[in-house]
Amino acid sequence: MEIKVLFFGVLTEVTGCNVKYYANVSSVGDLRLRIQDDYPEIVHYNYMISLNQQLINGESALNNGDEVAFLPPFAGG
Amino acid sequence: MEIKVLFFGVLTEVTGCNVKYYANVSSVGDLRLRIQDDYPEIVHYNYMISLNQQLINGESALNNGDEVAFLPPFAGG
Amino acid sequence: MSDYLVNGPVNPELITRQISFCDEKNDSGGISVFIGRVRADKTDSKTVVAIDYSAYEEMVNSVAASIKEDIMLEFSDVRSVKLFHSIGNVKAGEISLFVLVEAGHRRQAIDACSMTVELIKEKLPVWKRELYDNDSHEWKRQ
């Protein structure tokens, strides 16, 4: 299974990328830990997480093909 | 002495004119009575009165060259 | 003629021009605009085809200037207030009122534009006569 992970705003500078694929992650919490391992700096930033373009509040299981995004506070307008 | 009197909105139909001049009127109250004599229909209409483009609340003396206007409720926009 | 009155409908090009040319210093972040249009209201068996606006022109000048002053005093972030009202014939679908307020930030732009529109409705000496498709007409209160 493969999860597509998107980064936006300042997080693209923290991670150095816009998109990255992860395999073998069963939940959002699991993914978050993997990303903190890869980019320890990310713990200093505020962000929300969306799953398939919907903001999620708590923990959520992940399935093959899911798209997870790490979203700094919105700043449109 | 001469007072210039303007009518607006529906009052132009009540009086049949936009502007009319009155002589020998010493106050707004005086003028109002003269106009009610000339156009008895006007008592059925709501209006405010301005003196030299300023709305007035109560009685006011009139001087030569003053401009008095009879203003139905505003309806701009 | 008044600075605030436009003969006939307000042209959308005037609106574009005002939006494009405002704020040469580029320090206003929010522009709030209100546009009033003549509605083709249907009442009984008749439909509005146009409104004929008339105004006390000299008084429009002083009232509009004092509305602008009041807004600038009330909203410290507002940079400019512009308002244009039609006189004469404006057909259904055409624009009869255009208000534009520029401010540094959005909240004051929006609130000041809203208050300007209310003050125009309340204080601007303008009257309207609705013209119907059956050739009758009626002086309207609102």
Add this chain to the structure above:
Amino acid sequence: MSDYLVNGPVNPELITRQISFCDEKNDSGGISVFIGRVRADKTDSKTVVAIDYSAYEEMVNSVAASIKEDIMLEFSDVRSVKLFHSIGNVKAGEISLFVLVEAGHRRQAIDACSMTVELIKEKLPVWKRELYDNDSHEWKRQ
């Protein structure tokens, strides 16, 4: 590309077109517009020359559609809600946000436009990076 995103600045001509072409039935009397512009803010020794906007495009589509639905549900007199946001580079003085709400009467047009702008600020997944005249940049929260 999203229906709601514009590459670079919003062209004032787009605004004119939207104002001119809305409401073919001529039953909307009030149009409220909000325009957000990039401010040439001065901070310390540097001045903003542009903002580089980025967005989560697929999510912008669903969020913008749901904002429009919420507004139409909340305001029964509203006929249409349009919104356009820039992505990419927008220079100081240029337009990055354009919202237009049409309603039968002015109050709902104004209130609905105001609420649409607030919902965009709160919910639309868009980010901005201010670019300064000394070639530095900064990701901004607001």
